[in-house]
Structure formats: C-alpha cells, structure tokens
Amino acid sequence: xxxxxxxxxxxxxxxADFDEGKILTTHWKPKLEYGWxxxxxxxxxxxxxxxxxxxxxxxxxxxxxxxxxxxxxEWCWEPMDDWVYLKDTGTVNTFSICYIRWxxxxxxxxxxxAVIEIDGASKGAGILHLLxxxxxDDVTIGMKVQAxxxxxxxxxxxxxxxxxxxxx
Amino acid sequence: MRQVAIVGVGYSGFRSITPDLSYKELMYEAAxxxxxxxxxxxxxxxxxxxSVAEDFNEGTSIFDEYVxxxxxxxxxxxHTIAGDGIHGLIAAYMQVLTGAMDxxxxxxxxxxxxxxxLSDVVAYAxxxxxxxxxxANPLFIxxxxxxxxxxxxxxxxxxxxxxxxxxxxNGFLNPSAAYGASLSLDAVxxxxxxxxxxxRLEVSSHADGAIVMVLASGDVAQELSALPIWIMGVGWCxxxxxxxxxDWESATYARNSARMxxxxxxxxxxxxxxxxxxxxxTFAYKELQHxxxxxxxxxxxxxxxxxxxxxELDGELPLNPSGGSLxxxxxxxxxxxxxxxxxxxxxxxxxxQRQLEDVExxxxxxxxxxxxxxxxxxxxxx
Numbered sequence: 001x002x003x004x005x006x007x008x009x010x011x012x013x014x015x016a017d018f019d020e021g022k023i024l025t026t027h028w029k030p031k032l033e034y035g036w037x038x039x040x041x042x043x044x045x046x047x048x049x050x051x052x053x054x055x056x057x058x059x060x061x062x063x064x065x066x067x068x069x070x071x072x073x074e075w076c077w078e079p080m081d082d083w084v085y086l087k088d089t090g091t092v093n094t095f096s097i098c099y100i101r102w103x104x105x106x107x108x109x110x111x112x113x114a115v116i117e118i119d120g121a122s123k124g125a126g127i128l129h130l131l132x133x134x135x136x137d138d139v140t141i142g143m144k145v146q147a148x149x150x151x152x153x154x155x156x157x158x159x160x161x162x163x164x165x166x167x168x
Numbered sequence: 169m170r171q172v173a174i175v176g177v178g179y180s181g182f183r184s185i186t187p188d189l190s191y192k193e194l195m196y197e198a199a200x201x202x203x204x205x206x207x208x209x210x211x212x213x214x215x216x217x218x219s220v221a222e223d224f225n226e227g228t229s230i231f232d233e234y235v236x237x238x239x240x241x242x243x244x245x246x247h248t249i250a251g252d253g254i255h256g257l258i259a260a261y262m263q264v265l266t267g268a269m270d271x272x273x274x275x276x277x278x279x280x281x282x283x284x285x286l287s288d289v290v291a292y293a294x295x296x297x298x299x300x301x302x303x304a305n306p307l308f309i310x311x312x313x314x315x316x317x318x319x320x321x322x323x324x325x326x327x328x329x330x331x332x333x334x335x336x337x338n339g340f341l342n343p344s345a346a347y348g349a350s351l352s353l354d355a356v357x358x359x360x361x362x363x364x365x366x367x368r369l370e371v372s373s374h375a376d377g378a379i380v381m382v383l384a385s386g387d388v389a390q391e392l393s394a395l396p397i398w399i400m401g402v403g404w405c406x407x408x409x410x411x412x413x414x415d416w417e418s419a420t421y422a423r424n425s426a427r428m429x430x431x432x433x434x435x436x437x438x439x440x441x442x443x444x445x446x447x448x449x450t451f452a453y454k455e456l457q458h459x460x461x462x463x464x465x466x467x468x469x470x471x472x473x474x475x476x477x478x479x480e481l482d483g484e485l486p487l488n489p490s491g492g493s494l495x496x497x498x499x500x501x502x503x504x505x506x507x508x509x510x511x512x513x514x515x516x517x518x519x520x521q522r523q524l525e526d527v528e529x530x531x532x533x534x535x536x537x538x539x540x541x542x543x544x545x546x547x548x549x550x
Binding site: 026028030031032033034035036037038039040041042043070071074076077079138 | 186187188189190191192193196200209210211224227236237238240242279280282283284285288289292296297383417
C-alpha cells in the first residue's frame, strides 16, 4: 500500500450520504415493451405446445432433426420444412442446481434448469426447461425425463405450457 | 490498396408490419437472396459476417448471439456493429482490405413494428442527466435543427415539403417501398405540426425489412459477378453529441464523412462526378441539408434545386430515386444500407420503372437519426 494513503486517506462514503442527497445521482426507469413476431417456425412450435405436443423439424440434407424448429438448417443452410412430431420425453444433457432467483435473491428451494434432448430429435438437439418433482441431489446427466403439461384449458401457446420435466 | 466490390444484394420487405416472419426469418430471406445473387454458399464461401444491430431496438442484450444461424455464420467469424448500416458496410469493406478475407457479408434489419415503445427508445438516446429529465419528445431536436437551417440558408417550408412530394412519388415506382404516395404540396404543408416547423408528413414512417450485401476482393469479385459494383471511397464522422454546442445549421458530420469518401475515391468535384445520390431523408429538411453538406450543391441552394426539379428522377442530379426513408420507410439502422441498395440497383440497371439513365457513380449517405450527429458515406461505381 502506498505511503501516501496516510497523507491522503480519502473521504469515506456511507449509505446516509446517498440517502441525504449529498451524493447526486439521476434515476430513470425505462419503459421498454416488445411484441416479437413469432414467425413461421416458432408459431407452429408454440401452436403445437398449446396442443400438448412437441414438434421439431428435419433437414433433408444433413438429416438432423432439431427442436425448436427453424426455417433453415444452421449447419448446412438447407431450407427446412419437414415437420416431425417428437415425444415429450427426453434425456438430460446437462443441468445445474440454481440457488439464486431471476432477480439475484437467494432461493431456499433451488431451481433445476436443464437442457433436455428430446426423444426423436438428433443427438445434441434439445430444449431448455426446468426439472421438478425430483430431489436436486438425485438429478444426473443422462437421466430420463418426461414433460408435465398444464391442463389443456390453461395452455396459451408458450414454452410455459410445459410446467417442467420430471423423472420417468 | 485492394479493390473491393459489392457482388450480391438481397432484401426482404419493406412493409409497415411483417407479422408473417420473425426477425430471424426476415434476415434469412434477405441473406438467402443475397447469396443467390452473388452465387456464393455462405457455409463454404463467406469468410466473415457483419451484422448491424442496436440492443434497445432488438429487445435482447448482446444481440450478436442471435445473429449467426439465420445468415449462415455458425462457427465462423461474426460480429455486430451498433451503428448505421453504412458503418457496417465499411466494417465489412475493411475486413476485405486487410487481405485476411476475400468474401464478407454485411446485414442490417429493422423490426420497428415489434418495438412497442419505440418513441421511448429514441428518448433513451438523450443524455439521462441534463437533457432527458425535461421529458420533451426528441422530435423537438429535428424541429430546432430545421428552424436554424431555414433561418441560416433562407430555405422555405415549401421547399422542404417538396422533398416529401418527390420522395413519396418515387416510392410509387419502387415495388419494395412501403409508403409510395401521390401527395400535393398543400397536403404536406397542412399536415399537423409535430415540432415547429416540422410537420407530420415531413417525418418518415418506420418500416420492417432486412438487407444483406456480399462484398468481395478484386479478382474474386470479377469471377463472381458480371457487374461488380466497386466501393471507391468510404467516410464516416461523429460530431459532438452535445445538444448545447453542436452545429445546428449545416450537418458537419455529413460534410466530413463525404470529404473522407471523396478523398479516397479521388473525387475532386462531386457536383460533376456524382451522377445521383441516395441521402438520408429521415426528415424532409435533412435531404436538403445533407445535399449541401455532401457538396452536391452550394449552401442554401438545395431548396431551389428541389423546387426546380433538379433532384427528380429526370433531373440533372436525382436524389433518393428509391423514395428514400420518406417513401421506402425508415428502417432504423438499416436505413443507410437501404440507401446503398438503391445505388447498387441503379448502377446495375436493375431499378425498374425508376431506372436512371447513364449513371456510373453514385453516393449513399446514412445518418443515425435524432439525437445523433453520426453519419457515414460511401461512393460506388461500375
């Protein structure tokens, strides 16, 4: 530490200095709203989730089947329109046990986000979702899981139409 | 220095809304057309990918993560530029200049219809401490600048309105323009004031769309294209961001951008050597102010020239034959690339009903709109 620290110790700040307006800041709360058009591929994906089904799409050139579906193969640039219904079961590719919430506060009960390779899709093609009805300590890579759906009348055409995946 | 040419263009749009396609599908459509036009396979031939995007317009942070797959850039060099489309074009151009790449693409897009609070997003471009708390709609900046420009040059409100009549009429001849219209001067002048002296019809309306261009180095460009469009010079400039101290009269950022581009292109007298131009007309007066700053006429002369018809399709110096942002639609940061697109189509002789005769050299100029003083120019030749 520099010897000057003793000569120039600085001025400590406290929360009170902020609260009392001695430190000047400007606050602004943004108003940002978006309505993203889902488009051809994701509209069908969401519509099928509402139907209680997972749909993927197959590339006619490299033969890979991916989910969520897309209009062009990201590997070989082939247009894709070969729709394939997939099962609502799959295998955990990777997961984490997350003890902090969306807003960075501490969670007592952890969330378990996982990439689930859906049965019927190509190896490595999966969807990101949450695991539940399972003890966090019991989750393993390679575990077989199954979708738990919302009741049909509560589904809206969203990824949350699947509540979570649970062990089969 | 290496020669660089535009060898392929593709675009999707331009419409006031595009509910049928996601932004990814919009970009894919433009990219697929550009690669087809250039005769290249993105997975095999394109060595680098430049995308133009501003996170606030997209609604996603770190937007470059959402780019590679729909433009064929997965597992390849990809980066995003938050600037005007012409800034992106210049970035791609410089990558080819390095010699490290022979074929590079640039993409810019607008999904303005998906930004539900677009006027707020524009407001966030203003200084949060000493400008924004006044809570004035940022259009006042255009009003203030127009006011000072008219005061300085003697340009009239009628002359500004004439730009709208011309560009919306040009839009009628452009199948991809969203806002072609046959308007009377009176209709423009009597449209309601938004921020004096700026009137509603003098403000370009937003549109959705995507534009992709493929650039190639000299020999490769000659092989790929029967009519490569050569990039002769580029320039860009930012003036001070301060609303308190900037030049409100004469678009210095445009003057400096053009000077750089002309110097690189070896252009000494732009009035004689530029056959036509596509210049930013986000607001009608901007076309006139930019025309003067770009050296296409003397200061204070642009208004007279538009009045006399010099800048119409059959005039001596056609300006915004595409319809500009007023006719095509304002494409957020893709607007500059839309200007380049029209220059390319005109030089190739592919501009259909609005095709200009005997054009060899064109200028495109883009501006990042209010509150910026951020501009970029490119000179193109056959």
